[in-house]
Amino acid sequence: QGKFTLLRDTRTDGSFLVHHFLSFYLRAGCKVCFVALLQSFSHYNIVAQKLGVSLTAAKERGQLVFLEGLKSCLDLLFGEEEEQSGQPSPLQFISESASNLKALFDFVRTSLTPAGSDSWKGPVLLVDDLSVLLSLGATPVAVLDFIHYCRVAVCSQLKGNIVVLVHSNEDSDDEENELVVNSLCHHSDLILWVEGLATGFCKDVHGQIKIIRRVSLELTAEQDVIQIYQYKIQDKNVTFFARGLSAAVL
Amino acid sequence: LVFTEEDKYGLYSNLLFKYFLAEGVVCGHDLFVASAKEHPDNILKELPAPLLDDTYRKELGEEATAVKSEDCQDSMKIAWRYQNLPKMEASPATSTKFGHYYDISKTMSPELYQSIKWHSFYLPEELSLPPAMKTCNMNRAYARLLQSIQRIINQEGFDGSDPQKKQKTILRIGIQSLGSLLWGDDICSSDTPEDIHSLTKFLYVLRGLLRKSLSACIITVPAHLIQNKAIMERVTNLSDMVVGLESFIGSERETNPLYKDYHGLVHVHQIPRLNSLICDVSDTKDLAFRLKRKLFTIERLHLPPDLSDTVSRASKQDLAESAKLLSSGCGAMAIGKKHLDF
Numbered sequence: 001q002g003k004f005t006l007l008r009d010t011r012t013d014g015s016f017l018v019h020h021f022l023s024f025y026l027r028a029g030c031k032v033c034f035v036a037l038l039q040s041f042s043h044y045n046i047v048a049q050k051l052g053v054s055l056t057a058a059k060e061r062g063q064l065v066f067l068e069g070l071k072s073c074l075d076l077l078f079g080e081e082e083e084q085s086g087q088p089s090p091l092q093f094i095s096e097s098a099s100n101l102k103a104l105f106d107f108v109r110t111s112l113t114p115a116g117s118d119s120w121k122g123p124v125l126l127v128d129d130l131s132v133l134l135s136l137g138a139t140p141v142a143v144l145d146f147i148h149y150c151r152v153a154v155c156s157q158l159k160g161n162i163v164v165l166v167h168s169n170e171d172s173d174d175e176e177n178e179l180v181v182n183s184l185c186h187h188s189d190l191i192l193w194v195e196g197l198a199t200g201f202c203k204d205v206h207g208q209i210k211i212i213r214r215v216s217l218e219l220t221a222e223q224d225v226i227q228i229y230q231y232k233i234q235d236k237n238v239t240f241f242a243r244g245l246s247a248a249v250l
Numbered sequence: 251l252v253f254t255e256e257d258k259y260g261l262y263s264n265l266l267f268k269y270f271l272a273e274g275v276v277c278g279h280d281l282f283v284a285s286a287k288e289h290p291d292n293i294l295k296e297l298p299a300p301l302l303d304d305t306y307r308k309e310l311g312e313e314a315t316a317v318k319s320e321d322c323q324d325s326m327k328i329a330w331r332y333q334n335l336p337k338m339e340a341s342p343a344t345s346t347k348f349g350h351y352y353d354i355s356k357t358m359s360p361e362l363y364q365s366i367k368w369h370s371f372y373l374p375e376e377l378s379l380p381p382a383m384k385t386c387n388m389n390r391a392y393a394r395l396l397q398s399i400q401r402i403i404n405q406e407g408f409d410g411s412d413p414q415k416k417q418k419t420i421l422r423i424g425i426q427s428l429g430s431l432l433w434g435d436d437i438c439s440s441d442t443p444e445d446i447h448s449l450t451k452f453l454y455v456l457r458g459l460l461r462k463s464l465s466a467c468i469i470t471v472p473a474h475l476i477q478n479k480a481i482m483e484r485v486t487n488l489s490d491m492v493v494g495l496e497s498f499i500g501s502e503r504e505t506n507p508l509y510k511d512y513h514g515l516v517h518v519h520q521i522p523r524l525n526s527l528i529c530d531v532s533d534t535k536d537l538a539f540r541l542k543r544k545l546f547t548i549e550r551l552h553l554p555p556d557l558s559d560t561v562s563r564a565s566k567q568d569l570a571e572s573a574k575l576l577s578s579g580c581g582a583m584a585i586g587k588k589h590l591d592f
Binding site for chain 1: 397479
């Protein structure tokens, strides 16, 4: 409860973890607010169906609040004036010169605050992916502020969890992105770092995942626990195995 | 959203661009061509002519059978273990026919492209018209282009919003040389551009438009001119497929014996991962392209056999360097570290 998990990928695509967490939390009966900035709803829906969860059903019964970034942005830019008389768009910062993500935060907070009739277990905020906000004009400070506000609201006040995906590269030229990623790393309780293999492309092993449990944050003078596994992604599943022991080798 | 990094002189990426549009014409798709350099009418006039099915298949078929009849009689003596492996095919198998082939020495006949519906966006003409949309801090030219695309999608019913205009075809969008100075964006000319986010915002909104409608888009960008590499990383993140073309003209690789048959390299930086957990990765990552008189082919790059009599250190070093550059992988699957040596 109240944990902040950071999904980080380097030189490969870590979105399979996002799909996993989405279906995991939905199956566990939590109320999920999914800020999906990079792909359309149907993409997540199709993959979730392969994993055994229906997103449309979850949306209808109110368990899932889905913010489709692409669609929201289009509505903001091309929408008619009358449609905008209601709530301000969560992605308002794109068209305004002030780059603060307050509207987005308000959206998250209102969707996760439990209404009287809700019977879901803890709230969960899922973001895919945070680096897109930088591409859309938000400053790194604004992004970090947004995450901070979300942590206070979701983790501390509502005792929920947050899972965020970011991209990073080792010798990246994108300093703003690196700043955000490093800062988030320091504040996370659990980091799942997905990397491509150092030796290059391999058909049977798609990459390696480093699981870092930040025990050092608990002030008990212990070191972080790091575990490293390798994985292979299949159509409906991801298999994990110890390094060097992929099925192709054994 | 297919994103192509142009080669230095823009020759080959232009070819790819024209192939994309020509395929659209032949398949009966609608076209939307946007450019700031050339008038779209001229672009359309220069599309390559499609080859009639039978003549090309015969040509390909002849080549393939000629090769096969020579080799199948030789049995290997030393490397006999390799006998049973399938022969390496440099070009795609002729049995699977996907798409059409084109003859670039001839241009497409006007009747062909006039039979489909096409829309054009030529920046110098469009800028003279008054702006009608809130620009949201984006470059004016990009904003106009987006507005134009959205208008066409809406009018022609590609987004399914109007139940009466059911579309049976898709819209192929081609945007040439985005990000260059001609579009009013200074990311290609200065290290600290005025508005870094214009291009990325444009791509995000375009991605939204494409996801919402029945359309596909190819964009060519002079990536080698963009000073700020952070933009390229963000752009790669926002596109579905990123292909880079590197031509050998004027570079030191032109004289490298490894590359003597080819005109350039194809770097696939990212492949689309839509609607599933994994993407379909081909076996090989090293692709090179070659421009023959009538055809532009992309083939697997393989090392020629090392048959040099004189063991000169210098040339071996060169080959080794080039060999290290092979198999650098692409973004959706793993990329190796650059300097790992075996």
